[in-house]
Amino acid sequence: MQVYKACYKIIYKNKGQLLMYIGIFLLFAIFLSGIGSSQVSGFSETKCKIAVFNEDDGSAPADGLTEYLGGKAVIVEMEDDEEKLRDALFYRDIEYMLRIPAGFSDGLIAGKDVRIEKTTVPDSTSAVYLDMLVNKYINTYMLYAKNTGLEGDEIVRRIGEDLENETVVEMGDYGRKITTAENSAFYFNYLSYSMLSILILGLGAVILVFNKTDLKRRNLCSPVRLRSMNMQLISGCLSFAVLAWILLIVTSFILYSDFMLTVNGALMLLNSFVFTMAALSLSFLLANVMKSQNAVAAAANVFSLGTCFISGVFVPQELLVDDVLKIASFTPTYWYVRNNSLIAGLVNRSYENLLPIFMNMLIVLGFAAATLIIALVVIKQRRVSA
Amino acid sequence: MFSHIYKYRLKCILRDRQIIFWTMAFPLILATLFHMTIANITSSETFSEVKIAFSEEGGSQEYRLLKETLEQMSAGEGRNGGKKLLDVTYTSRGEADSLLKDGKIKGYICYDGEIKLVVKDRGLEQTVLKGILDDFRQSISSVTAILEENPAAANGSLFDDIAKRADYLIESAAGKAAPNTSVHYFYTLIAMMCFYGGFHGLKEVMSVQANQSSAGARVNMAPTRKMKVFLVSILAAVTVQLIETALLLLYLAFVLRVDFGNRIAYVLITCVAGSFTGVSFGACIAATMKTGEGPKIAVVISVSMIMSFFSGMMYHGIKTIVRSKAPVLSYLNPLNLIADSFYSLYYYQTYTRYFTNLALLCGFFALFSMFTYLAVRRRKYASL
Numbered sequence: 001m002q003v004y005k006a007c008y009k010i011i012y013k014n015k016g017q018l019l020m021y022i023g024i025f026l027l028f029a030i031f032l033s034g035i036g037s038s039q040v041s042g043f044s045e046t047k048c049k050i051a052v053f054n055e056d057d058g059s060a061p062a063d064g065l066t067e068y069l070g071g072k073a074v075i076v077e078m079e080d081d082e083e084k085l086r087d088a089l090f091y092r093d094i095e096y097m098l099r100i101p102a103g104f105s106d107g108l109i110a111g112k113d114v115r116i117e118k119t120t121v122p123d124s125t126s127a128v129y130l131d132m133l134v135n136k137y138i139n140t141y142m143l144y145a146k147n148t149g150l151e152g153d154e155i156v157r158r159i160g161e162d163l164e165n166e167t168v169v170e171m172g173d174y175g176r177k178i179t180t181a182e183n184s185a186f187y188f189n190y191l192s193y194s195m196l197s198i199l200i201l202g203l204g205a206v207i208l209v210f211n212k213t214d215l216k217r218r219n220l221c222s223p224v225r226l227r228s229m230n231m232q233l234i235s236g237c238l239s240f241a242v243l244a245w246i247l248l249i250v251t252s253f254i255l256y257s258d259f260m261l262t263v264n265g266a267l268m269l270l271n272s273f274v275f276t277m278a279a280l281s282l283s284f285l286l287a288n289v290m291k292s293q294n295a296v297a298a299a300a301n302v303f304s305l306g307t308c309f310i311s312g313v314f315v316p317q318e319l320l321v322d323d324v325l326k327i328a329s330f331t332p333t334y335w336y337v338r339n340n341s342l343i344a345g346l347v348n349r350s351y352e353n354l355l356p357i358f359m360n361m362l363i364v365l366g367f368a369a370a371t372l373i374i375a376l377v378v379i380k381q382r383r384v385s386a
Numbered sequence: 387m388f389s390h391i392y393k394y395r396l397k398c399i400l401r402d403r404q405i406i407f408w409t410m411a412f413p414l415i416l417a418t419l420f421h422m423t424i425a426n427i428t429s430s431e432t433f434s435e436v437k438i439a440f441s442e443e444g445g446s447q448e449y450r451l452l453k454e455t456l457e458q459m460s461a462g463e464g465r466n467g468g469k470k471l472l473d474v475t476y477t478s479r480g481e482a483d484s485l486l487k488d489g490k491i492k493g494y495i496c497y498d499g500e501i502k503l504v505v506k507d508r509g510l511e512q513t514v515l516k517g518i519l520d521d522f523r524q525s526i527s528s529v530t531a532i533l534e535e536n537p538a539a540a541n542g543s544l545f546d547d548i549a550k551r552a553d554y555l556i557e558s559a560a561g562k563a564a565p566n567t568s569v570h571y572f573y574t575l576i577a578m579m580c581f582y583g584g585f586h587g588l589k590e591v592m593s594v595q596a597n598q599s600s601a602g603a604r605v606n607m608a609p610t611r612k613m614k615v616f617l618v619s620i621l622a623a624v625t626v627q628l629i630e631t632a633l634l635l636l637y638l639a640f641v642l643r644v645d646f647g648n649r650i651a652y653v654l655i656t657c658v659a660g661s662f663t664g665v666s667f668g669a670c671i672a673a674t675m676k677t678g679e680g681p682k683i684a685v686v687i688s689v690s691m692i693m694s695f696f697s698g699m700m701y702h703g704i705k706t707i708v709r710s711k712a713p714v715l716s717y718l719n720p721l722n723l724i725a726d727s728f729y730s731l732y733y734y735q736t737y738t739r740y741f742t743n744l745a746l747l748c749g750f751f752a753l754f755s756m757f758t759y760l761a762v763r764r765r766k767y768a769s770l
Contacts, residue, residue, distance in 0.1 A: 086734070090570075092565075126510060132521070165526075168501075
């Protein structure tokens with residue numbers, strides 16, 4: 001058991017770094033869990049965040065329009081401060097801004113070319129949508145004003161009646177997503193980042209020590225059999241990985257307790273465990289290739305950040321370019337992340353829905369086996385050359 | 387003497403592969419990753435025609451009218467400033483359903499006793515679809531109401547008015563450039579890199595402090611004034627940092643095509659100020675903390691990471707949250723000041739915000755330098 005204990009002594013000496021990654025992860029996790037909002041089932045319109053400054057207060061079309069938009073979008077109360085509004089638009093706190101100029105409705109009736117000032121994210125879908133809503137409302141208002149004898153508030157009331165004619169929207173039942181599941185998918189996606197960092201750093205520390213030439217020679221002279229030594233080393237690494245896994249998943253039971261105790265939650269756990277194995281053998285390979293602690297730290301960052309970025313951990317996979325995803329599919333993280341979203345969206349646990357999930361897990365295990373084999377070849381080579 | 391120290395310090399820095407990795411290669415790798423992932427975020431907002439299907443089964447007169455309207459819309463005679471909104475496939479209901487299932491279309495329209503829209507997810511595009519259909523139904527309702535009120539309108543311009551929609555909006559640009567959120571990430575990245583320059587400052591202080599390295603002990607024995615050695619060392623560190631920042635800037639501007647606006651001189655000034663502040667930050671940590679190298683490096687990394695986080699490097703929303711909930715914090719975060727300087731050069735016509743940032747940044751530089759100076763000067767050792 002000496003070797004096994006030595007592993008943990010080395011890991012304990014590096015606890016600062018490792019705890020930092022756990023800390024970062026927990027911060028992320030708690031932060032993310034706060035974001036999620038509950039969604040009702042069935043279709044609901046997506047509401048853009050807009051700001052409306054009605055300088056033509058008290059006139060029927062301007063007030064009517066503002067009220068109409070209030071139902072179709074979220075009107076963010078904002079101070080009429082140019083700098084704040086610009087910032088808000090840049091960082092998407094609002095996506096659209098309207099300024100109805102004073103005298104707008106009088107000009108409208110008088111047939112002048114009066115315009116509502118809009119500030120948008122150019123060419124965006126939200127701009128197209130809101131342009132459509134605004135123009136439609138004002139055009140309808142003008143339609144009534146021109147073709148009937150009605151005026152002001154009466155027209156607004158009539159338009160209100162017209163607006164009650166809404167289209168029926170049916171949500172096809174092709175796998176409806178549940179929010180806690182989605183949030184926990186985020187949680188597990190982020191887990192891959194911390195897991196990779198922790199395992200590369202931890203294993204790197206341990207294996208570098210055992211690979212030191214002098215130390216290795218001394219160990220080989222010891223009465224402990226090589227086989228037993230290797231077994232202890234391997235079980236040390238394995239148990240460290242399991243320990244890291246337990247540490248990282250524990251919080252999920254607190255944050256998403258209702259989801260984690262379902263079958264989908266169990267699948268999520270299984271998936272993350274499979275990924276842990278892939279991360280473990282990748283770390284094992286890297287640790288055997290790297291020559292110094294500094295190189296290990298660099299590799300830990302490059303590998304964890306790199307794979308996570310291109311595999312859609314930080315940015316959803318749907319937003320990534322296809323070419324990037326193709327490259328990403330050569331990393332286990334990609335399949336792990338895909339699986340997380342599959343599991344999160346899983347409603348009907350039929351054979352055909354479960355099959356791709358297990359296939360992805362098999363792919364991740366395949367990565368684990370492949371990298372392990374490469375690592376063993378590297379070790380063998382080194383032993384021959386040494 | 388100056389050139390001698392300067393030259394050897396440069397050699398020392400450039401041969402430290404670890405430092406060069408963190409201060410140069412790492413930001414370049416991150417920039418590439420950002421480019422691969424973030425560039426698409428803004429384009430995902432960009433409107434493109436919504437793909438839908440139209441089931442040709444069944445229907446009323448109203449449904450056929452809808453079909454005509456859609457055909458007009460997808461022929462490009464849309465009511466929305468000539469912009470084509472829809473890409474419609476006319477097919478059977480079953481086919482439409484399988485197209486939707488496969489994600490080929492966003493939704494389909496069918497007739498089920500009334501006009502119905504079937505979608506798979508919630509989203510803005512689906513909402514646009516509903517908006518178009520609502521518009522159609524509501525227009526019919528309006529026309530009916532108008533004809534009830536004034537039957538004579540049918541002979542007037544009513545139908546012309548419906549067909550011709552006027553545009554009542556006028557665009558007023560928000561800033562001098564498009565509100566493209568993705569540039570924000572590259573700006574914070576440069577800011578982070580400036581603070582990774584702290585590694586250089588840290589290294590230089592440790593190599594002149596007698597109690598922190600054997601090289602430092604030897605330097606203290608030399609007949610050169612220590613402050614001179616120190617300042618020249620820091621100058622060498624700043625030189626390397628400036629070159630590295632320039633390389634990143636070139637990479638961002640010419641390879642990744644990140645938009646920095648057109649005030650290049652001010653962008654460069656920001657980089658210089660940021661580099662100085664970053665190096666002085668590391669020097670300050672190294673000079674004031676009485677521990678070994680490891681914890682100092684940890685502090686440099688974690689403090690710059692925390693500052694990056696609060697300036698929104700991981701998620702841009704953080705920046706606005708900080709600005710609205712605790713505005714003071716955004717001024718107390720030098721990393722955010724650097725990023726915000728780039729932002730205000732890119733987005734703002736005026737310079738007020740830029741110079742506020744720059745002035746505060748220089749304040750931080752002065753503060754870090756002062757602490758470093760106070761900690762480094764007049765150290766005497768009983769034995770070395």
